[in-house]
Amino acid sequence: xxxxxxxxxxxxxxxxxxxxxxxxxxxxxxxxxxxxxxxxxxxxxxxxxxxxxxxxxxxxxxxxxxxxxxxxxxxxxxxxxxxxxxxxxxxxxxxxxxxxxxxxxxxxxxxxxxxxxxxxxxxxxxxxxxxxxxxxxxxxxxxxxxxxxxxxxxxxxxxxxxxxxxxxxxxxxxxxxxxxxxxxxxxxxxxxxxxxxxxxxxxxxxxxxxxxxxxx
Numbered sequence: 167x168x169x170x171x172x173x174x175x176x177x178x179x180x181x182x183x184x185x186x187x188x189x190x191x192x193x194x195x196x197x198x199x200x201x202x203x204x205x206x207x208x209x210x211x212x213x214x215x216x217x218x219x220x221x222x223x224x225x226x227x228x229x230x231x232x233x234x235x236x237x238x239x240x241x242x243x244x245x246x247x248x249x250x251x252x253x254x255x256x257x258x259x260x261x262x263x264x265x266x267x268x269x270x271x272x273x274x275x276x277x278x279x280x281x282x283x284x285x286x287x288x289x290x291x292x293x294x295x296x297x298x299x300x301x302x303x304x305x306x307x308x309x310x311x312x313x314x315x316x317x318x319x320x321x322x323x324x325x326x327x328x329x330x331x332x333x334x335x336x337x338x339x340x341x342x343x344x345x346x347x348x349x350x351x352x353x354x355x356x357x358x359x360x361x362x363x364x365x366x367x368x369x370x371x372x373x374x375x376x377x378x379x380x381x382x
């Protein structure tokens with residue numbers, strides 16, 4: 167039985183890692199945290215499973231005037247996925263403007279988090295996509311669709327907490343979903359954390375550096 171709320175993302179990551187014990191030691195495993203908060207959770211998962219850690223930066227492409235409606239998404243490694251049903255009603259010039267704006271932010275984050283290191287090779291790997299929780303799951307769905315384009319062997323979604331219907335939805339798109347807490351009613355991810363303060367770019371960089379060096 168998972169105790170809620172989690173103290174913070176570090177505790178949530180340790181709880182999630184326990185739920186993923188069967189994945190430990192697999193040589194093809196790669197843990198990808200969704201910045202920013204997901205990286206804190208992913209660090210604990212990667213450390214417990216003995217797997218490398220990197221980031222997967224995903225930027226939603228919001229429809230102009232209805233930004234909450236996703237036309238598609240772009241992700242680390244030059245990945246782009248589009249939702250034709252939504253994008254069909256937007257002039258191509260406006261779509262390209264949105265893509266360029268979000269691509270600038272993606273490049274900023276890539277530089278901030280990865281520096282000049284190239285994105286990891288995803289083909290043939292078992293990928294664990296980690297965030298600090300899911301609400302609608304829109305960003306994670308985009309992440310799954312994005313990495314599928316790089317021919318991984320397996321895509322696993324791993325989050326500490328999410329509503330049951332969102333877990334069920336992701337289970338139809340990922341090969342597996344690991345989520346130790348599925349409380350109801352669910353009004354937002356932050357309600358399940360005592361400390362849900364914003365993670366900084368500096369914290370993300372520090373965790374990635376610690377993971378690369380193998381230091382605790």
